[in-house]
Amino acid sequence: MTWLTERIALSTRGDGHIVDLTPKIRELLTQSGFQEGQVTVFAPGATAGVTTIEYEPGLVRDLPLAFERIAPRDGYYYHHETWDDGNGHSHVAASILGPSLTIPFSRGSLILGTWQQVVLIDFDNRPRHRDMVVQFNGE
Numbered sequence: 820m821t822w823l824t825e826r827i828a829l830s831t832r833g834d835g836h837i838v839d840l841t842p843k844i845r846e847l848l849t850q851s852g853f854q855e856g857q858v859t860v861f862a863p864g865a866t867a868g869v870t871t872i873e874y875e876p877g878l879v880r881d882l883p884l885a886f887e888r889i890a891p892r893d894g895y896y897y898h899h900e901t902w903d904d905g906n907g908h909s910h911v912a913a914s915i916l917g918p919s920l921t922i923p924f925s926r927g928s929l930i931l932g933t934w935q936q937v938v939l940i941d942f943d944n945r946p947r948h949r950d951m952v953v954q955f956n957g958e
Contacts (some may be wrong), residue, residue: 820856820956820957820958821853821956821957821958822954822955822956823851823853823864823954824906824953824954824955824956825847825851825875825951825952825954825955826854826876826950826951826952826953827840827843827844827847827950827951827953828950828951829939829947829948829949830947830948830949830953831867831939831943831946831947831948831949832854832939832941832946833909833941833944833945833946833947834883834939834942834944835882835883835886835887835940835941835942835945836940837872837874837879837882837883837938837939837940838938838939838940838941839874839936839937839938840860840869840937840938840939840951841874841929841936841937842857843936844860844922844929844937844953845928845929847932847953847955848893848924848927848928848929848955849927851955851957853924853927853955853957853958854924854925854926854956854958855924855925855926855957856876856923856955856956856957856958857921857922857923857924857956857957858924858929858953858954858955858956858957859865859919859920859921859922859952859953859954859956860919860920860922860951860952860953861918861919861920861951861952861953861954862913862918862919862939862949862951862952863918863949863950863952864918864947864949865903865910865913865914866906866909866910866913866941866942866943866947867913867918867939867940867941867942867943867949868912868913868915868916868917868918868939868940868942869916869917869918869919869920869937869939869940870916870917870920870937870938870940871920871931871935871938871939872891872935872936872938873934873935873936874938875924875934875935877886879922882940883940886912886915886916886940886942888955889911889912889915890908890909890911890912890915890942891908892908892944894900894907894908896908896910896911897953898910904944905944906942906944906945907944907945908909908942908944909943909944910922910942912940912942913940913942916940920937922937923957924957939951
């Protein structure tokens with residue numbers, strides 16, 4: 820097995836902004852020449868996470884609202900006592916979601932469901948530049 824590490828640079832709006840990473844991951848997989856293996860997508864930082872969703876307008880609106888119920892922006896967070904940056908909810912939501920996802924691939928194609936896309940969710944309270952890590956392990 821061979822390893823290859825790539826990056827996806829992007830800018831987000833924060834506040835639950837969801838970015839579909841699937842087309843870029845597919846492009847990187849094609850460029851890698853790998854046919855069989857797995858790819859891990861990782862969001863460095865503590866206020867964003869990676870998951871899969873059906874990337875459609877309704878769910879793109881629903882998911883941030885669900886996280887708002889779990890970790891409300893106007894809630895009290897001890898994190899604010901440490902840094903006073905107002906993004907305690909961002910850290911909680913990102914911690915619940917998790918920073919990475921591993922997807923298998925076969926015959927040079929990601930193994931995803933018909934309506935399943937890989938997304939970044941940026942929970943921070945401000946726009947951010949994200950430098951995603953995409954690491955392939957395959958042959």
